[in-house]
Amino acid sequence: MEDRTHSADCVVVGGGLIGMLSARALAREGLTVILLEQGGLCRESSWAGGGIISPLVPWEYPDAVTALVRWSQPHYPQLAADLLAETGIDPEWTQSGLLLLDCEPDAEVAAWQSRFPCPLERVMASRLQETEPAIADGFGTALLLPEVAQIRNPRLGRALARSLELQGIGVHEQCRVTGLRVADDRVQGVNTAQGRFTAGRVVIAGGAWSAQIVASPVPGVPVEPVLGQMIMYQAPPGLLRHIVVHDGYYLIPRRDGLVLAGSTLERTGFQKHTTQAARALLTGEALKLLPGLSAYPVVGHWSGLRPGSGDGVPLIGEVPGVRGLFLNAGHFRNGVGMAPASARLLVDGMLGRESFTDPAVYVPALPV
Ligand SMILES: Cc1cc2nc3c(=O)[nH]c(=O)nc-3n(C[C@H](O)[C@H](O)[C@H](O)COP(=O)(O)OP(=O)(O)OC[C@H]3O[C@@H](n4cnc5c(N)ncnc54)[C@H](O)[C@@H]3O)c2cc1C
Incomplete structure (x- = not known):
């Protein structure tokens, strides 16, 4: 096995919309970022989804979901325009109602x-x-x-992939994370079949697989x-x-x-x-x-x-008891709608900034 070691300020695990937008937002704050994806970028739920930027019946969802969707909704047109200008790929944000x-x-x-x-x-x-x-x-x-809009999510994924490349983010596809490296209750990086990646901050954006990825040392993540x-x-x-x-x-x-x-x-x-x-x-x-x-x-x-995730409220923030380990996962039926807001909330929390909504609602409360 080839044993390569890489390091960055932050490793993001998972190349769906949540992972890509998180990586992009972190890099725009000046952090060095590596993104690891076990398959290809945006080939799982983020590709398969419908791209509606709203819950189907909005009042049937917890306010914590609406808060993230509401932040994302007015930011999506600018994101789509920025990505088109940057990459030439139009994610087709469309206000269909x-x-x-x-x-x-x-x-x-x-x-x-x-x-x-x-x-x-x-x-x-x-x-x-x-x-x-x-x-x-x-x-x-x-x-x-x-005012409800949609985005053509496979195109959004392609545009984001190109944007990450243009920003010089180290993207490793076909690179499965096999375990977390933790010492003294602090994350140190991850192990993969391609070798070790070292970072003081690790973001788990592994979609449906997120609970598996963090099972050791954090069992029982409800995703x-x-x-x-x-x-x-x-x-x-x-x-x-x-x-x-x-x-x-x-x-x-x-x-x-x-x-x-x-x-x-x-x-x-x-x-x-x-x-x-x-x-x-x-x-x-x-x-x-x-x-x-x-x-x-x-x-x-x-x-x-x-x-x-039970009620559709994602887990966003640092995992209690493991410093430097962050989750951005569990977006269930509304991950496209919540993605830009989730990335913003994650980054604000990581940098110790105030955010647009109360982050406590999303902090991973995990079984002990
Ligand atoms: C049929 C359908 C319709 C939907 N419609 C909508 C909609 O209209 N609007 C809406 O907002 N949402 C919708 N959704 C939900 C939305 O698609 C998801 O909430 C969102 O895409 C989740 O994004 P993600 O990045 O967390 O997950 P994913 O896109 O699944 O990405 C997770 C990534 O992590 C990678 N990964 C997993 N394990 C590892 C590992 N060990 N190492 C490295 N990489 C790993 C996976 O390969 C994957 O690429 C729909 C979903 C489906 C299936």
């Missing part, structure tokens, strides 16, 4: 909106087709959040894989205007006409797979919303492992 079908503005919605004000329009059933012309008949009142399957139609641009949500399922229109239909929630371990049953389910749900999709082919069907 989020249309929730069969949804009344009840007390829960009102209470949420008073805590997190934003434009929200009630769309009467009789006027639904004016808002979304090809939507199926028969739905009741809808709620429209016109577990939750599989999600999606399908994709090749439709003409404009067939669908908004991100549409109904009964846990959703459609996302890309600029070029692709329509993504998601998704399943399956607790089947680390095995990534697609099934005919899920394809039939997602097709059925998609056609219930947009019957016109039946004229167009399904051109993609994939799955990804979300980093599941």
Whole structure:
């Protein structure tokens, strides 16, 4: 085995959106950063996701999730513009709006909106087709959040990968972290099949695998894989205007006409797979919303492992008892939406700065 030793101020483990944005933010603060990825950059959950920059039904999530999404939302257009200018790759930030079908503005919605004000329009059933012309008949009142946007996450991943390269961040793909190096309750780096990497700060952004990576010395980190399957139609641009949500399922229109239909929630371990049953389910749900999709082919069907955490609130911050070891993990269904804010919060905490929200909510409280 080749035994190479590398060192930096900070090693980031995991090359999904969370790891890449964390590495980029750390490097922009002047730290030297190495990013280690067991496969290729942005090939797991961050590639598989839908890219909606909002929870599907925002008021059903803890305020701690909304706080991160709310910070990210106005920062995404600038991030996309910066990445386009820097790399030539357009992550296609698009303000499609989020249309929730069969949804009344009840007390829960009102209470949420008073805590997190934003434009929200009630769309009467009789006027639904004016808002979304090809939507199926028969739905009741809808709620429209016109400011909700999406990002084309595989493109965001490609742009970030190029940005890291341009910033001179040491990215090592096909480099699996096999263990942490800890002495006197302080992290010293990581071990990999390619040798040791030394750093006084290590950030675990390993998505669904984060608990495995830190199992020694920190067992019981509450992050577990939750599989999600999606399908994709090749439709003409404009067939669908908004991100549409109904009964846990959703459609996302890309600029070029692709329509993504998601998704399943399956607790089947680390095995990534697609099934005919899920394809039939997602097709059925998609056609219930947009019957016109039946004229167009399904051109993609994939799955990804979300980093599941109980209530969807990620673990961000230094691990109590192991100085220099940080988590940025467990973003479950909203990691794209929370990613820029999570990177900001991580970096502010690491540098001892005040941040935009109370970091205590996210500090890893781990079983002892
Ligand atoms: C079907 C589906 C739809 C989704 N839709 C949305 C959406 O619309 N909006 C939204 O906000 N979120 C969505 N999500 C969730 C979102 O994709 C995730 O929350 C987010 O991508 C998590 O990012 P991550 O970087 O933590 O994880 P990942 O992207 O999984 O990255 C973790 C990386 O760590 C690497 N790694 C693991 N172990 C090691 C090791 N030992 N050594 C080195 N590297 C390692 C992995 O290879 C991986 O590349 C969706 C997810 C799925 C599956």
